[in-house]
Amino acid sequence: MTAVGRVSLRENILQRGRNRERGRLLVFNHTVLLLMTAFAIAPLLVLAFNSFKSNSEIGSNPLGPPGSLILDNYERAWDQGNFAITMRNSVIYVVVTIAAELVLGGLAAYALARKRPPGSDLLMLYFLVASTIPVWMYIVPLFVQFRTLKLLGTMHGLIIIYVAGNAPLTIFLLRSYMIDLPRELEDAARVDGANEFQVLTRIVLPLTKPGFLTVGLVVGLGVWNEFTLALTFIHDPNFAPVTTSFFKFTDRFARDWALTSAGAVIIIFPVMVLFLALQRQFIEGLAEGGIKT
């Protein structure tokens, strides 16, 4: 009796509190969030606007929406910025790095999560320590080593660096996905005569697809946007990714805002399309990846 009374009183207070808050608080919340949203999105809108203006229009109206849509900027940027080549290069860097990372990382993570050979703990410790080594610690000797081995300035050389740099993250993430799988599934497959490789490709892989998608997105975005290593290791414009080549481009056409804005939109367009299509995976994947590095 008293207990019931107390519970309903408690519910009552909470309900009243919630109702009171719903109206008042949420206006404040939405105001703050709208301001933050504007801060995040307005600079991008200005960029998009400017990419459709002529330079004289940018001079008189640098922030507002364009009076007319000039698509000419994109054509000029694509040609002048050498995008046909650098886009192709960036796609190669991204695709090959992801593929190598997923295959090699998948193999290693499988062994570490499911087989645990002697030395596994030591290896995990190695990757844990290695993941805290800043790129600045090894970039100079690596540069010289690459020059000696004729890897400097080559696409496969840079890809090797990307694969290595993302290795700890890949192993941690994939291993954490694989370690949760029930053992019985594998054992059943082995009883049916499957070998290690078949167990990996037929049983473990299909069940850990989300992990591979996450790693693919995190690694792919990182490589697409990467600047420092590409700046250091690639000097031939024919092998440059979009980032470093665009940096030179903005230097050369610093005054031509219409042109550089269109170029910037070209670079972010593929990322934005993918992001809008896979919002959840992107956000959760990057959050997960960010914590594990």
Place this chain on the structure above:
Amino acid sequence: MAIADRIGSSLAAVPDKLADEGWRRRFLRNVFVPWLFIMPLLLIHIFVVAIPAVQGIYLSLTDWTGIRPGNFIGLENYYQLFFEDETFGKALFNNIQWMAFFLTVPFILALFGATMLSQIKRGGMVYRSILFIPYVLASVVTTTIWKNLLNPRKGIGAALADLGIEGFDVAFLGRPDSALLSIAFIDNWHFWGFLMILFLAAMQAIPPVLYDAAKIDGANRWQEFRHVTMPGIRPILLFMFMMVAIWSFLAFDYIWLLTQGGPGGASEVIATQLYKNAFLRFEAGYGAAQGVVISIFAGFIIMIFVMLRRRGWDI
């Protein structure tokens, strides 16, 4: 006798041989094949990271130019860094300012944004996605956008001046007193949404019952935040404090893209100095020493957090 012996010994060898084969199969299955799977990525990693990192320590003790092998000069490079090279002191100080900025501004923004976002039900996904967009942009794009927006004659400052709000139409990136802060502001525009997502995820994992209990106890919003939200997100908060502190010593691309350390060293940090020393000035040994110093700072921060954890902090 001899025959019987031979039969006997060959009979005895049968289980041995079986056991031997079983051992070999087990070795193959449990040791050899797994390590075969691990090897390719491990070797690539050792080749790219471990070997050069160790080499870097040695090279930092030489006067190596990057072309010809140098002479062993002991700790000379480090002595020069800390006691003779005034520009290094300035760069280190800039790194510390950078850290002070990134340990406060994005954290306050992210905590505030995540708190606001965790309380609403409808439209949360839309806000979340839009606030996250700057984080997926390449640094070259972000810096291009903001270089234009901060242009004194055509950017935001000029627009404000037209509206009668003077004082913002200055070349923020070109002035020694505002260059570093402006770069940090731009980097933060790109970064803070990511931090917010991490905090939001942690906040959503806090059981709502705790908030109800706080309300019954008459807690106001600040007390709710202080005594329910903060303890709930403490592990990720402290972890990100550590990561951001480490990243502060690695800062490079936004600075290189916007000012290359200028004007007059005003936005120079250790990494931009290292890059210039190693790749533009042929002082690779000196650059390698700076790389080691960066790593020592990073290791030092990790050590602080490990020690706090040993003392029972929940990180």
